[in-house]
Amino acid sequence: MPQAFSNAGGIVAGMMLQLGFFIFIISSLAMLGYCAKMHKCSTYQEVIEKVCGGVVGTTTSIFIILYMFGTSIAMLIIVGDQLDKIIEAIVGDDFCVSWYFNRKFTMSLFSSLVILPLCIPKDIGFLRYASIVGVIACLYVVVVVVVKFIGGSYIPGNVRTSPQNPYQFFQAVPAIFFAYQCHVSCIPVFSSLKRKTPRNWMLIVSSSIAICFLTYTLTAICGYLTFGDDVQSDVLQSYDASDVSVIIARIAIFIAMLTSYPVVHFCGRAAVTTLLMKMKLFNEISSRETLRRCVMTSSWFILSLILALFIPTIGKAIALVGGLAGCFILVFPGLCFINVAMKHELSPSTRKLFHLVGFIFAVFGCFLFGEITAQAIINNIQGGGDGADDVKSCYNR
Numbered sequence: 001m002p003q004a005f006s007n008a009g010g011i012v013a014g015m016m017l018q019l020g021f022f023i024f025i026i027s028s029l030a031m032l033g034y035c036a037k038m039h040k041c042s043t044y045q046e047v048i049e050k051v052c053g054g055v056v057g058t059t060t061s062i063f064i065i066l067y068m069f070g071t072s073i074a075m076l077i078i079v080g081d082q083l084d085k086i087i088e089a090i091v092g093d094d095f096c097v098s099w100y101f102n103r104k105f106t107m108s109l110f111s112s113l114v115i116l117p118l119c120i121p122k123d124i125g126f127l128r129y130a131s132i133v134g135v136i137a138c139l140y141v142v143v144v145v146v147v148k149f150i151g152g153s154y155i156p157g158n159v160r161t162s163p164q165n166p167y168q169f170f171q172a173v174p175a176i177f178f179a180y181q182c183h184v185s186c187i188p189v190f191s192s193l194k195r196k197t198p199r200n201w202m203l204i205v206s207s208s209i210a211i212c213f214l215t216y217t218l219t220a221i222c223g224y225l226t227f228g229d230d231v232q233s234d235v236l237q238s239y240d241a242s243d244v245s246v247i248i249a250r251i252a253i254f255i256a257m258l259t260s261y262p263v264v265h266f267c268g269r270a271a272v273t274t275l276l277m278k279m280k281l282f283n284e285i286s287s288r289e290t291l292r293r294c295v296m297t298s299s300w301f302i303l304s305l306i307l308a309l310f311i312p313t314i315g316k317a318i319a320l321v322g323g324l325a326g327c328f329i330l331v332f333p334g335l336c337f338i339n340v341a342m343k344h345e346l347s348p349s350t351r352k353l354f355h356l357v358g359f360i361f362a363v364f365g366c367f368l369f370g371e372i373t374a375q376a377i378i379n380n381i382q383g384g385g386d387g388a389d390d391v392k393s394c395y396n397r
Contacts, residue, residue, distance in 0.1 A: 001216045002223030002231040003315060004175035009163030011221055017172055018213065021329075024361065025180050025209060026202075028333035032183060033190050033201040035336050038344075042191040044184045044328070045271065052335045060332055061275045063324055064184060068268030069304060070321030075261045076115075076308035077317055080107040081234045082254040088241040104309050110258075111305055118262040119297050122289075134260055137252035142215050144249045145235060149222035154239075157228030167375075174322020174372050175233075175315075179216055180209070181325035183333070184267075233315030269296055319376035323369040331369065334361025 005014030032047060039050040045064060049057025083106045091101065099105060148154065163169040190201060223235045232238045236253065239246040273296075311317050337358030341351045 001175060001179060001220035002227070002235050003233045004172040004179075005220045005224045006160065006229050006231055007163075007168050007175075008172035009169060010160040011224065012161070013163055013169070014172065014220060014224075015217070017169075017176060018217070021176055021180065022209070022213075024330055024364075026205060027357065028183060028329055028361065029186055029205045029209075030198070030202060031333050031336050031340070032186060033196075033205075034198070035340065036187050036190050037196050042188055044187045044332075045274070047187055048332050048336070051339050052332070056332070056335060058275070058278065061271050061278075063327055064271045065268055065275070067181075067184070067321055067324040067328070068264050068271065069300070070317060070324065071264050072261060072268065072300070072304040073308045073311060074314055074317040074321065075257045075264065076107065076111060076305055077311060077314045078234065079111065079115075079254060079257045079261075080308065081237055081314065082250040082257075083107065083110065085237065085241045085250055086247065086254070089247050107309060108305060111301075114258050115261050116298070116301050118259070119265045119301060120294060122293060133252075134256040137249075137256040138215065140252055141236065141249050142219050144245050145219050145226070146222045147245070148239065149226045154226050156226060157230035159225065159228045170368075170371055170375065171319070173326070173368060174319045174376070177322045177325035177329060177368075177372075178318045180212060181328055182208070182212075183328045233313050233318070265297070265300055268300065269293070272296060316376070316379070319372065319379065323372035323376070326365055326368045326372065330361045330365025334358045334363075334365060337361060 001014075004017075005011060008014040008017050032044070035041070035047050035051050039047065041047040041050055045057055045060045048060040080103050084103055087101050087106065091098075186205075189204075190196065193200065193204075219235065223231055223238075227235075227238045230238070236246060236250055241247075308317075335358065337354045339358075340346075341354035341358065346354065
């Protein structure tokens with residue numbers, strides 16, 4: 001988030017960007033909850049299929065698979081980032097000289113020995129407490145970023161007060177989308193509620209988004225004011241490798257990623273399985289289920305690891321999946337607004353409002369998806385767009 005504020009043009013522009021998307025985020029969550037209750041659905045893709053039809057539902061499933069795969073790559077990049085700095089703190093800044101400390105080797109080794117075995121089981125109930133580890137790690141990072149800013153031990157680079165150009169302003173949008181995209185996982189949460197009332201759902205949604213806003217904003221403001229435009233997309237990479245409190249934060253995030261990757265992979269694997277079953281490529285009950293699961297898991301892991309080894313920063317990964325996150329927030333909920341207006345009994349004024357809101361959501365979402373995705377591809381081809389992320393690491397040697 002600090003680099004998103006840098007791209008947006010400073011603190012005021014970053015805050016305005018966040019607040020501007022709030023109405024879209026809250027409104028789409030409200031519509032998804034309404035549709036999930038009406039059609040008794042338990043997954044995001046099921047809601048979209050019931051409301052918008054089979055073709056849109058299948059498209060949603062494909063987008064979810066791509067998003068989960070992209071998120072898997074981002075998590076592996078974070079693992080590599082933290083390993084680099086942890087090893088640097090122990091060995092020194094010339095650690096890359098040794099082949100066994102090379103980023104590609106350490107990422108591959110730790111991921112293969114720890115993450116892959118956690119991904120293979122059919123049931124991941126044993127990881128039910130992984131989210132707690134992630135929350136604690138994130139809260140600790142927020143505390144570290146705030147304390148380091150108050151301490152004033154770092155000299156910031158240039159601190160902007162306005163965006164340089166619209167092109168750079170739009171580079172902040174993928175990080176906002178990626179940060180606030182909870183829409184795919186919100187439907188299982190809604191289906192598990194005892195009281196599925198609009199008031200209860202909006203209370204849960206509003207409080208959750210408010211907590212996210214507080215933590216993201218504190219990290220973004222303090223991180224950006226600490227380093228200015230020199231801040232990296234992974235803010236922990238900007239701090240001194242030998243700082244003990246930051247080392248603890250890196251270890252916490254490292255553990256959180258090791259346990260979160262299997263959860264994300266499980267969601268992606270389930271979406272792939274559902275899609276293949278829809279295409280009648282195999283039955284739900286199969287004597288080769290174990291073999292199929294192992295092949296799917298291994299293929300997912302190996303491909304995501306290879307891409308993570310050659311995508312240099314978390315910022316580039318987020319730029320690629322940010323457009324997909326925007327579709328879950330804007331495009332598909334917008335189509336739900338339009339279909340509800342067409343198929344449900346509503347007052348004339350409500351029907352017109354839903355048509356208008358749905359049109360704005362869908363068109364704005366499609367525009368941002370195309371712009372973000374095209375920009376990310378161009379930046380990756382040209383090797384630019386990340387500025388402060390061009391730093392020394394095992395990856396670059």
